[in-house]
Amino acid sequence: MKPIQVGLLGIGTVGGGTFSVLQRNQDEIRRRAGRGIEISMVADLDTERARSVVGDKAKVVADAREVIGNPDIDVVVELIGGYGIAKALVLEAIAAGKHVVTANKALLAVHGTEIFKAAAEKGVMVSYEAAVAGGIPIIKALREGLTANRIQWVAGIINGTTNFILSEMRDKGLDFDVVLKEAQRLGYAEADPTFDIEGVDAAHKVTLMSSIAFGIPVQFDKAYVEGITKLAAADIKYAEQLGYRIKLLGITKRTAKGIELRVHPSLVPAKRLIANVEGAMNAVVVNGDAVGATLYYGKGAGSEPTASAVIADLVDIARLHEADPEHRVPPLAFQSSSLVAAGGDLPVLPMADVVTSYYLRIRVSDEAGVLAKITGLLANAGISIDAVLQREADEVGGEGSTQTDLIILTHDTREGDMDRALAEIQGLPTVLAPINRIRKEELSN
Numbered sequence: 001m002k003p004i005q006v007g008l009l010g011i012g013t014v015g016g017g018t019f020s021v022l023q024r025n026q027d028e029i030r031r032r033a034g035r036g037i038e039i040s041m042v043a044d045l046d047t048e049r050a051r052s053v054v055g056d057k058a059k060v061v062a063d064a065r066e067v068i069g070n071p072d073i074d075v076v077v078e079l080i081g082g083y084g085i086a087k088a089l090v091l092e093a094i095a096a097g098k099h100v101v102t103a104n105k106a107l108l109a110v111h112g113t114e115i116f117k118a119a120a121e122k123g124v125m126v127s128y129e130a131a132v133a134g135g136i137p138i139i140k141a142l143r144e145g146l147t148a149n150r151i152q153w154v155a156g157i158i159n160g161t162t163n164f165i166l167s168e169m170r171d172k173g174l175d176f177d178v179v180l181k182e183a184q185r186l187g188y189a190e191a192d193p194t195f196d197i198e199g200v201d202a203a204h205k206v207t208l209m210s211s212i213a214f215g216i217p218v219q220f221d222k223a224y225v226e227g228i229t230k231l232a233a234a235d236i237k238y239a240e241q242l243g244y245r246i247k248l249l250g251i252t253k254r255t256a257k258g259i260e261l262r263v264h265p266s267l268v269p270a271k272r273l274i275a276n277v278e279g280a281m282n283a284v285v286v287n288g289d290a291v292g293a294t295l296y297y298g299k300g301a302g303s304e305p306t307a308s309a310v311i312a313d314l315v316d317i318a319r320l321h322e323a324d325p326e327h328r329v330p331p332l333a334f335q336s337s338s339l340v341a342a343g344g345d346l347p348v349l350p351m352a353d354v355v356t357s358y359y360l361r362i363r364v365s366d367e368a369g370v371l372a373k374i375t376g377l378l379a380n381a382g383i384s385i386d387a388v389l390q391r392e393a394d395e396v397g398g399e400g401s402t403q404t405d406l407i408i409l410t411h412d413t414r415e416g417d418m419d420r421a422l423a424e425i426q427g428l429p430t431v432l433a434p435i436n437r438i439r440k441e442e443l444s445n
């Protein structure tokens, strides 16, 4: 069979890795795919750098539309990123009858419905293993390996940059900015690193996992997104003393009322495997009713790890290229006619309806009756307390300090009830600073 012809749009970190891994392992990959996979054309605005990567092995152009317009190209791999030109190019490639592989979670989380619809109408595949947790085959696992299950929840460390930052801050006591720069140098960070640190990148990824776990359309606009920029070193330390680690988690969960879809820092028991995922590594726990909890761990970013996922998609396409579209795995795991409409039986819940437990850090004046007043307000709101830790005033504010930190762990509570209770507590004259609230996930079953 003649080799399948691939055109790359963008040959930066991921594109460069894709080119070199495909070159290095071409014999092995051909034996698996049943045919060769050749990158015959590359488009990049920086043609000089592109040529330095591909040499004379592929034609290099500046204009991506030359690749899309080439009738010899079977598959277009979009590795430019962002919602702008990448969206236009993906839709044009689909319209030209090309299969598409992309690592662009931002694009699919926001415009996935339009893109998958266009692909279905044209009978082409859109594959995106690299878009979620990079090299970890989590899309494959959710869409195929776990297909027997009613998925209960998915929770993951799915942004390497923030996990790297949290790990380095905890281990080495380094400042946030220093660690961010290092993550950028290592090629983990997005072009706009606020997407990483504000939780947006993780929200793009969990939006895609939510869709394929529960058979709902991609609904990034309904995701709750909170990053790590407001985390204080004190919270990392107190969490540790209580037996927890703080991780930025992407969580999606099926409940009786609908689907939770959220990204925020979370306390995770230190004894869980996922709490011990350090540096830029990613890990995802998927809980299915038949299989129980399963854990997927590996590199979620970087040149060759991400290329590993891009090439896996290319092999799938090489095998199914000429198959009847009905026989392919649906892009969102469920047949498109069986996806539950947005807002239908499985609505994405507003954050006020999410039920979870909490860590609260409350800076108070160190005087009699403060703790009783606060626990009283929590009790009035029906919020049950699991543990209380009171720091010595000297430890918090220095010798002779009149301020201290109260750390309270709660049992499961509706977020809306917690919001109301915290507003009242914040109004007490003995509460001296904005209350820090971090959600807590046991991830036990």
Ligand SMILES: NC(=O)c1ccc[n+]([C@@H]2O[C@H](COP(=O)([O-])OP(=O)(O)OC[C@H]3O[C@@H](n4cnc5c(N)ncnc54)[C@H](O)[C@@H]3O)[C@@H](O)[C@H]2O)c1
Residues within 6 Å of the ligand: 009, 010, 011, 012, 013, 014, 015, 043, 044, 045, 046, 062, 063, 064, 078, 079, 080, 081, 082, 085, 103, 104, 105, 106, 130, 131, 134, 187, 188, 189, 190, 191, 300, 301, 302, 303, 306
């Ligand atoms: N870096 C990672 O570890 C990683 C991991 C998973 C997913 N991703 C995703 O992969 C995609 C690419 O990321 P990257 O890190 O390789 O980015 P990058 O910035 O290293 O590479 C992008 C390349 O696209 C080129 N480019 C920009 N505009 C272009 C245009 N109009 N036409 C042709 N080329 C153009 C740039 O010159 C650059 O070489 C993004 O969607 C990103 O979110 C990256």
Ligand SMILES: N[C@@H](CCO)C(=O)O
Residues within 6 Å of the ligand: 131, 133, 134, 158, 159, 160, 161, 162, 188, 189, 190, 196, 201, 300, 301, 302
């Ligand atoms: N910026 C992302 C790249 C992988 O998608 C991360 O840090 O995980």
Ligand code: NA
Residues within 6 Å of the ligand: 129, 130, 131, 132, 133, 134, 135, 136, 137, 138, 139, 309
């Ligand atoms: Na992946």
